[in-house]
Amino acid sequence: MESKRKIRFGRVVSDRMDKTVVVAVETPKRHPLYKKTTKRVVKYKAHDENNECKVGDKVRIAETRPLSREKRWRVAEIITRGEVVEVQPKEIT
Numbered sequence: 001m002e003s004k005r006k007i008r009f010g011r012v013v014s015d016r017m018d019k020t021v022v023v024a025v026e027t028p029k030r031h032p033l034y035k036k037t038t039k040r041v042v043k044y045k046a047h048d049e050n051n052e053c054k055v056g057d058k059v060r061i062a063e064t065r066p067l068s069r070e071k072r073w074r075v076a077e078i079i080t081r082g083e084v085v086e087v088q089p090k091e092i093t
Contacts, residue, residue: 005063046073056082
């Protein structure tokens, strides 16, 4: 029997919490009358057990039982690692 749990692909936008990442999932939505395609971005909080995800990573998240008040997803796999340039405060001035 096939699993009824949903799967989404997205990009990690925050990894500041312990064992939790925020994943932004973009879905194209087409207007029914004007046929213009717009991007719809939804952010999900996902469980990352080993704190492996970093900002910019492309990940696959899977639906799971409620883990906290807002967490209903878990990171199934990291597809690609993101390249994030770290800028030190003294480099800005």
